[in-house]
Amino acid sequence: MAVKEIISNFKLFVEYQKIFLKSAIEYRxxxxxxxxxxxxxxxxxxxxxxxxxxKLGDINGWVFQDLIYIYVFATISFGIAGxxxxxxxxxAELVVKGKLDFYLTLPKKDLxxxxxxxxxxxxxxxxxxxxxxxxxxxxxxKVPLILLMIIPGVLILIGFGILVGSLSFYLQSSESFGSxxxxxxxxxxxxxxxxxxxxxxxxxxxxLPAGFITAVPVQLLHSFDVTWFILLFLFSIALFLLAxxxxxxxxxxxxxxxxxxxxx
Amino acid sequence: MNSQLNKYLSxxxxxxxxxxxxxxxxxxxxxxxxxxxxxxxANLWTVVFASKGEVIPGFTLSMMVWYLVFGEALVTSIGRFxxxxxxxxxxxxxxxxxxxxxxxxxxxxxxxxxxxxINFMLVLFFGGIVAYLMVGGIKISLVSVPFLxxxxxxxxxxxxxxxxxxxLFAFWIExxxxxxxxxSKFTFIFGGMIVPLEVYPPLVEKIAAFLPFSYSAYHPSKLxxxxxxxxxxxxxxxxxxxIGFFIIILFFLYKYIIKKVSVNGG
Amino acid sequence: xKKEEKKIISIKGLKKTxxxxxxKPGMSGIFKNIFSPDYKYIKAVDNIYLDIKEGELVSFIxxxxxxxxxxxxxxxxxxxxDSGKIKILGKDPSKKRKELSYDIGTIFGQKxxxxxxxxxxxxxxxxxxIYDLDKKIYQERLKNLINxxxxxxxxxxxxxxxxxxxxxxxxxxxxxxxxxKILFLDEPTIGMDIIVKKTMRELIKKxxxxxxTTIILTSHDIGDIENISTRLVIINHGQIVYDGDFKNIKxxxxxxxxxxxxxxxxxxxxxxxxxxxxxxxKYYIEFEINTKKFPLNKVIDFLFxxxxxTDIGINEMPIEDVIEEIYRDQR
Numbered sequence: 006m007a008v009k010e011i012i013s014n015f016k017l018f019v020e021y022q023k024i025f026l027k028s029a030i031e032y033r034x035x036x037x038x039x040x041x042x043x044x045x046x047x048x049x050x051x052x053x054x055x056x057x058x059x060k061l062g063d064i065n066g067w068v069f070q071d072l073i074y075i076y077v078f079a080t081i082s083f084g085i086a087g088x089x090x091x092x093x094x095x096x097a098e099l100v101v102k103g104k105l106d107f108y109l110t111l112p113k114k115d116l117x118x119x120x121x122x123x124x125x126x127x128x129x130x131x132x133x134x135x136x137x138x139x140x141x142x143x144x145x146x147k148v149p150l151i152l153l154m155i156i157p158g159v160l161i162l163i164g165f166g167i168l169v170g171s172l173s174f175y176l177q178s179s180e181s182f183g184s185x186x187x188x189x190x191x192x193x194x195x196x197x198x199x200x201x202x203x204x205x206x207x208x209x210x211x212x213l214p215a216g217f218i219t220a221v222p223v224q225l226l227h228s229f230d231v232t233w234f235i236l237l238f239l240f241s242i243a244l245f246l247l248a249x250x251x252x253x254x255x256x257x258x259x260x261x262x263x264x265x266x267x268x269x
Numbered sequence: 270m271n272s273q274l275n276k277y278l279s280x281x282x283x284x285x286x287x288x289x290x291x292x293x294x295x296x297x298x299x300x301x302x303x304x305x306x307x308x309x310x311a312n313l314w315t316v317v318f319a320s321k322g323e324v325i326p327g328f329t330l331s332m333m334v335w336y337l338v339f340g341e342a343l344v345t346s347i348g349r350f351x352x353x354x355x356x357x358x359x360x361x362x363x364x365x366x367x368x369x370x371x372x373x374x375x376x377x378x379x380x381x382x383x384x385x386x387i388n389f390m391l392v393l394f395f396g397g398i399v400a401y402l403m404v405g406g407i408k409i410s411l412v413s414v415p416f417l418x419x420x421x422x423x424x425x426x427x428x429x430x431x432x433x434x435x436x437l438f439a440f441w442i443e444x445x446x447x448x449x450x451x452x453s454k455f456t457f458i459f460g461g462m463i464v465p466l467e468v469y470p471p472l473v474e475k476i477a478a479f480l481p482f483s484y485s486a487y488h489p490s491k492l493x494x495x496x497x498x499x500x501x502x503x504x505x506x507x508x509x510x511x512i513g514f515f516i517i518i519l520f521f522l523y524k525y526i527i528k529k530v531s532v533n534g535g
Numbered sequence: 536x537k538k539e540e541k542k543i544i545s546i547k548g549l550k551k552t553x554x555x556x557x558x559k560p561g562m563s564g565i566f567k568n569i570f571s572p573d574y575k576y577i578k579a580v581d582n583i584y585l586d587i588k589e590g591e592l593v594s595f596i597x598x599x600x601x602x603x604x605x606x607x608x609x610x611x612x613x614x615x616x617d618s619g620k621i622k623i624l625g626k627d628p629s630k631k632r633k634e635l636s637y638d639i640g641t642i643f644g645q646k647x648x649x650x651x652x653x654x655x656x657x658x659x660x661x662x663x664x665i666y667d668l669d670k671k672i673y674q675e676r677l678k679n680l681i682n683x684x685x686x687x688x689x690x691x692x693x694x695x696x697x698x699x700x701x702x703x704x705x706x707x708x709x710x711x712x713x714x715x716k717i718l719f720l721d722e723p724t725i726g727m728d729i730i731v732k733k734t735m736r737e738l739i740k741k742x743x744x745x746x747x748t749t750i751i752l753t754s755h756d757i758g759d760i761e762n763i764s765t766r767l768v769i770i771n772h773g774q775i776v777y778d779g780d781f782k783n784i785k786x787x788x789x790x791x792x793x794x795x796x797x798x799x800x801x802x803x804x805x806x807x808x809x810x811x812x813x814x815x816x817k818y819y820i821e822f823e824i825n826t827k828k829f830p831l832n833k834v835i836d837f838l839f840x841x842x843x844x845t846d847i848g849i850n851e852m853p854i855e856d857v858i859e860e861i862y863r864d865q866r
Contacts, residue, residue, distance in 0.1 A: 013667050020664040024650060024657055031652050031693070035443050042447035046454055053458045056469045060324065065316040107648065109613045111665050112636040118665070181298035189305050200313040260553060261613050 010114075017113060018121045022089075025124045036126050043130025050195070051076055065199035067223075072197055074223045077138045077151060079194050082158030082218055084132025086166075091123035093163040094187060096170025096252070097180040103262020116252055120163065147226060154222040157241030161214050164241070165190055167248035174255030186213070194218040217241060276371065277379040284383030295391060303341050304395045310337050310463070311403035325467040331404040332494050333465075338400050339490040340462035342392040343424050344453075346385030347432055351452050353377070354436035355445025364530055374523055378429045385425055413496040420489045420501065423508040428456065428485035430515040437522050440529070461487025481511040543717065543749050544587040544610065549619035551580040551605055551773075579605040581773035583619070587751065589716075592743045594760040594781075595753040597770035598855050603753035606770070607719050610751070611641055623717065637666065640715035640748075642706055644722035649694045655705040656690045659712060666713040673712070680708045683745065684738070700731045707738055711746065718742065720752035724759045736763045757789065758851040771858050788857045790827045796820050796838065797846040806841065823852075
């Protein structure tokens with residue numbers, strides 16, 4: 006039963022990928038531009054850090070190569086989460102504008118179907134940038150461990166996106182606040198982890214869990230520690246499960262875009 | 270001429286009023302995010318200063334952080350200008366404005382100016398709180414304030430004029446949000462919004478300090494921290510020159526595009 | 536002949552209330568909204584009882600915000616009722632939503648489900664995967680539907696290049712791919728002109744007759760359902776105002792028409808003295824006629840012989856007026 010469901014969901018995933026590909030071909034110019042600009046954006050930021058490190062040498066012990074690792078973890082996990090599960094950033098919009106109706110009237114599991122049914126070309130630029138960094142700026146021996154530790158990053162991004170998006174079930178007009186939180190998570194994950202100490206470090210790990218997307222994996226690349234490794238996976242899975250729970254709990258309050266604003 | 274200016278200024282004023290009704294959306298949507306970035310950099314400079322001391326001679330830790338507060342307040346005040354104008358051009362919406370008794374681009378600039386002033390003050394206020402709590406305050410002499418305001422206003426204007434030119438490129442490059450993205454990154458980094466240009470290697474610093482972007486971020490922000498009447502005058506003059514330069518480009522580019530738009534209907 | 540025995544949908548005492556924030560303008564209003572917002576409660580659906588038999592074609596008619604769509608959304612399991620019971624094919628949609636989705640097809644007028652920039656066939660293939668249709672069965676079904684809706688030459692063109700009528704045909708095929716027993720159509724005629732509406736009516740009738748699909752459709756315009764629906768349910772303020780034969784309503788209340796005429800000659804008010812004139816200017820007049828007293832063809836014949844008419848519009852009475860008259864009669 007479960008296996009059958011996974012296979013059928015995978016088939017649907019493939020069908021959606023086909024559709025995305027056709028859309029990209031239909032609008033190739035836009036597609037290439039979006040992808041290219043995101044790529045360029047990443048190049049500019051990495052260049053910025055190169056300039057900073059040129060002057061400073063290291064930031065609290067972290068050198069430029071560490072920042073490359075940060076960008077590898079960040080861009081590849083943004084890319085996977087955003088390109089293949091693009092709707093994890095759009096939950097609030099789906100809720101507020103009543104766009105969940107579509108999924109609710111169809112037989113597939115709601116959240117699974119929601120996640121796989123949108124892609125973003127921007128994030129493909131991220132993904133390509135990350136893969137290029139991985140191929141040319143990272144020693145081969147580190148690649149398997151890096152790939153393994155991208156999984157929790159993807160889970161955290163998707164889980165956090167669903168969590169803040171689900172706020173919209175409970176609070177009217179929390180849309181922009183939710184996306185600010187998500188943007189903050191993305192931003193913080195792009196800084197050298199060594200700048201966060203004490204209470205701030207705790208916050209970047211357990212409140213806005215950016216640390217688990219980049220800083221912890223980079224630390225583990227340097228000095229492998231079983232406890233942190235297990236914590237990384239446990240935390241990301243727990244966050245992901247929590248997100249699923251909160252989403253379905255909130256779904257009971259779904260009002261299908263019937264929120265009328267009455268002006269007095 | 271005077272009534273013209275009055276017309277546009279009233280457009281700015283209406284947008285200030287409108288921004289005030291959405292003030293909580295602005296704070297929760299954008300200002301908190303900017304305050305967070307300031308917080309992150311306050312952390313970064315704190316650890317760097319702890320191990321290395323002053324990165325740029327004469328720049329204390331609190332100056333580094335307050336520099337970013339001013340930079341953010343100035344630069345982010347233009348919002349998503351390039352995208353908004355770019356979308357209007359791309360969709361042909363711009364043709365609808367041609368019948369109105371005002372110039373579309375000037376109209377848009379004054380709209381953003383109005384919204385931008387609110388944004389400027391909000392970022393200054395909330396970013397300032399973060400900076401004060403993290404690294405303490407800085408000294409600004411009262412005498413310099415009127416001059417700083419002039420430079421700040423011109424900085425925002427310059428940013429808007431350059432953004433206008435960039436946004437017109439949406440006529441050829443379809444994707445206006447990408448244009449917006451890249452232009453803002455350019456001002457962040459090469460305009461010196463995030464860090465003083467002195468942090469970069471000398472060659473990069475020299476080029477960036479010459480480029481127009483730095484006159485909407487780096488030069489004005491630094492002037493707040495290290496004021497002298499002579500630098501004020503220099504910045505003021507160069508800002509005017511750059512604004513004039515871009516207005517000329519804008520004028521011809523806009524005319525060309527309008528001609529195309531009215532022929533093809535967008 | 537339709538089967539009369541089997542109940543396919545039953546609704547008992549259905550209620551749904553929405554809580555909405557009242558926003559107030561101004562600075563003090565903003566603060567108040569954040570810290571102690573005022574709420575307003577709107578009864579969208581208020582104690583509805585309804586049974587629908589297999590193969591029936593039922594129309595929910597009512598003004599905007601009357602609760603038609605909310606009812607339909609509760610029937611499809613999108614919204615949860617505050618109280619009351621719904622049974623569709625013996626199942627409760629709020630608990631067995633996914634199971635029921637195999638038996639229900641939906642078309643929401645404002646939310647097209649076809650991929651706008653791709654050919655319809657891509658959307659069809661996607662839906663086949665969504666419903667886990669067996670390849671053979673799907674191909675067979677698709678072939679039949681393509682013939683039934685006459686879309687064979689457009690399924691490979693991007694949807695954005697299709698006309699509204701063609702798009703609608705494809706939307707119907709998409710909703711019927713999984714061979715549902717029940718079809719929900721929420722405001723399907725919204726934004727359509729008279730010709731497309733006519734096509735729509737024909738399609739709905741076709742599906743009901745050929746596929747034996749039970750259909751519930753909603754509309755705010757009673758004219759939309761002329762000639763197709765036998766059973767009419769009028770809903771207002773979340774309550775059923777009328778449930779019965781469309782013919783009765785038609786004879787009793789829809790005998791009134793609204794005529795709008797533009798002429799080249801000056802209009803003489805004496806010609807309209809027995810009629811209720813709503814608006815009048817030199818060359819334009821808007822009036823109500825009761826077709827029982829003044830048959831429509833006679834009125835028009837008279838007008839055309841007397842005047843040089845440049846434009847004429849014949850409209851149904853707005854649903855709000857019909858409802859008002861029903862209330863008046865009930866009192």
